Amino acid sequence: MEIQNFSYQLPDGRQLFDHLSVTFDPGKVNLLLGVNGVGKTTLLDLIAGVSEQRDLPFVGFPPMNRMAYQMQGAPFTGTATVSEAIRMMIDLDQPGHHFQEAELPASLQEIAHSYFRDLSGGQRRLVILEGVCRLDRDLYLFDEPESGLDVKVAVSVMDRINQLITRGKTVIMTTHQFHHLPVDRVKIQVLAKKHLAFSGTPAELMAATGTDSIEAAYLKTDA
Numbered sequence: 210m211e212i213q214n215f216s217y218q219l220p221d222g223r224q225l226f227d228h229l230s231v232t233f234d235p236g237k238v239n240l241l242l243g244v245n246g247v248g249k250t251t252l253l254d255l256i257a258g259v260s261e262q263r264d265l266p267f268v269g270f271p272p273m274n275r276m277a278y279q280m281q282g283a284p285f286t287g288t289a290t291v292s293e294a295i296r297m298m299i300d301l302d303q304p305g306h307h308f309q310e311a312e313l314p315a316s317l318q319e320i321a322h323s324y325f326r327d328l329s330g331g332q333r334r335l336v337i338l339e340g341v342c343r344l345d346r347d348l349y350l351f352d353e354p355e356s357g358l359d360v361k362v363a364v365s366v367m368d369r370i371n372q373l374i375t376r377g378k379t380v381i382m383t384t385h386q387f388h389h390l391p392v393d394r395v396k397i398q399v400l401a402k403k404h405l406a407f408s409g410t411p412a413e414l415m416a417a418t419g420t421d422s423i424e425a426a427y428l429k430t431d432a
């Protein structure tokens with residue numbers, strides 16, 4: 210899946226990307242890194258087709274009905290319980306699947322009968338993430354999935370994302386946190402100043418920057 214030589218202007222005329230080329234690896238967690246405002250979410254929106262643009266130089270991406278996108282702050286009906294919300298999402302592409310609450314992770318079973326409107330911000334995010342992971346798609350887009358989650362829940366979310374990779378799915382995700390990543394299955398893309406500043410494995414990034422952690426290595430990039 211490739212973005213080839215892509216230039217993009219925001220509605221106010223600012224140039225966000227200038228001849229940007231990025232290759233995402235199948236079967237991996239492709240991390241999009243970069244400072245606030247560099248354009249990570251915009252890129253996910255463009256890939257997912259949320260921002261309607263014609264003739265994009267995007268090659269090899271699956272059609273929209275084979276993608277799942279966890280957007281930041283995705284709305285959901287407040288009058289559904291957690292269990293109903295997950296069931297609704299499963300019904301989207303597996304109608305007739307007999308969903309049982311016992312299939313839910315323990316953290317969601319505890320709140321299975323709570324209304325979505327009564328959940329905390331982190332709990333809402335967890336429900337949406339679980340629903341997105343339940344969709345049977347080829348490409349999964351996550352926008353800061355662990356944001357606002359406590360460490361234990363964040364670890365379980367990364368485990369969930371890791372399960373997708375184990376099943377041969379492809380993930381593209383933005384993040385500002387570098388813990389609990391399946392490092393041997395990660396490809397890092399660092400966006401900076403309208404371009405790609407780095408593309409490669411965590412080991413390559415650390416070797417290139419003479420560091421021993423992804424966080425230290427990232428801080429040494431141009432991002």
Ligand SMILES: Nc1ncnc2c1ncn2[C@@H]1O[C@H](COP(=O)(O)OP(=O)(O)OP(=O)(O)O)[C@@H](O)[C@H]1O
Binds near residue numbers: 252
């Ligand atoms: N609809 C829009 N109209 C005008 N500017 C926009 C629009 N959407 C995004 N932008 C601008 O595009 C730039 C990139 O935003 P984007 O949300 O993609 O950044 P990001 O890298 O995801 O940031 P963060 O890490 O803070 O989530 C920002 O300067 C933002 O203000």
